[in-house]
Amino acid sequence: MSEMEGKREPFKAKDNNRIPCTGDQRKKKILAIGSKVSVADKLSSIGASFLAKRARVSEVPVHHVQLNINASKGSSFSEQWVEELVQAMEALDMHTEQEYALDIFTGMLVNQSCQTFRACDIPKSVTAEMRTVLVDWLVQVHEYLGLEEETLYLAVYLMNSYMKVHKIHTALLQLLAASCLFLASKIEESLIPEPAELCFMMEDAFSKKELLKMERKILSRLKFELHYIHPLHFLRILSAVGKCPMKILYLAMYFMELTLLEADGAMIEPALLATGALSLAQRVSLESGFLTIDETWHGVQQWFSYSDAQLTSCQNLMARAALRAVSLENKSTWHKYSRPQKLGVSSGPSMTNSKHLARCMRTLSIQL
Structure with missing residues (x-):
């Protein structure tokens, strides 16, 4: 154990958002993980019960997105869009890539649909x-x-x-x-x-x-x-363009990470995940009073050609995952984002008292 802890020491300096732990705290963490029923035993138990009843998985259509930009006509909106993208990359310390900002971003959008899964996958x-x-x-x-x-x-x-x-x-x-x-x-x-x-x-x-x-x-x-193509890259660019507070960014990251636990989350394009998560984070924060109307960035949905129905479907999935996360036995993501280093976004009042999340949950239940 001590040998392993020594090897992990260099990680402490990699990111200020990392959770600093002493040796004793890390021992407690790993003992807490090991004290539970092993993952292999859990999976075997679940697999045995599944043989008696197979679940039906409905297929979610994969949508292709295009930039909401009219570059061919050389419109002023196109120039403004590119300028915002360059400024966002500068804010993210991507100075070298600024010259190729538009090429990088459009390449991400074009190729993301190839990495989206279908229900049959x-x-x-x-x-x-x-x-x-x-x-x-x-x-x-x-x-x-x-x-x-x-x-x-x-x-x-x-x-x-x-x-x-x-x-x-x-x-x-x-x-x-x-x-x-x-x-x-x-x-x-x-x-x-x-x-x-x-x-x-x-x-x-x-x-x-x-x-x-x-x-x-x-x-x-x-x-x-x-x-x-990471949804995190889209999210960080969007949040930099909108100059979103760190709490909004962490809340959006929390919503996105919860979709990793859902099979349906693998069928959503990264750009749609980022757009839906950031919009939902702003809506929940606005409802709780953390954000005001003037502080809300309304341009997040204007960057892509996603419809309201696509965004709503994505946000309903995130809302269901967020409301279930508190009651699940396996809620490591909830614990991760409840820590001070993540500003406690998963356990804050904006989550526990959100009427909007409850409405999204009811809408998804009716659809199912």
Whole structure:
């Protein structure tokens, strides 16, 4: 244990938003994780009960988005749009990329639809409860290791991509998740976790050899196509353009991260996730009095060609996940965003007393 803690020390200086922990606190955290029923046992139990009753998954149509910009006519709105994008990239310390801001952003929009899943891509053998347990465990490991936010999103994307092209036995789901996190760390992190650490987090249910073998299988099945357009990138650009307060950004990040636990969340384009999360965060904050009408950025929905129906459908899914997060047994995301480093957005009064979230929940229940 002490050897592992020493290896993770460099992570402390990577991000000021990270949660600083002493050695004793980290021991308590890992003991809290290990004291629960193991993830492998949970998944096996869920899989056994699922054999008696198969869930029906309705297919959500994939929508393609276009920029709400008339560049061909050289309109003044086009120039204003590009200027806002350049300023946003400067605010995000992306000075080198400013010259190619429009090319980068349009490329992200064009390619994102290729990385959106359909209902038939999500294996029916992996139930909603299984997915919740698995992603919740990933969130715990991700936070304990102090990894970048992008690493978590990429790990879940790789996991979905592998299950799309290859069947996976229920007993190997945790190994798949850990291997995807290991691969994502190699892409997003400057310091990657040791395989032995991930095996320890799996309570040594799988060996280092099995972890590396699964990594090779993932690379082979996915043909080394590991690139992913992050919804976080869209969200950060939008929040920089709108000059949104940090509390709004964290609340939007919370809504987006909750969709990782939902199979339907994998069927929503990253740009739509970012737009829906930021709009919902502003609406909830406005309702609670944290924001005023004058402080609200009304241009968030004008950047893309998403319809009100698409945004409403996305926000209803986030509202359901947010209201369920408090009562779920596996609520690592809720705990993560209830900490002071995330401004306690998941447990604040704007969430607990939101009538808008309740209305979204009722609308989704009627549709189902």
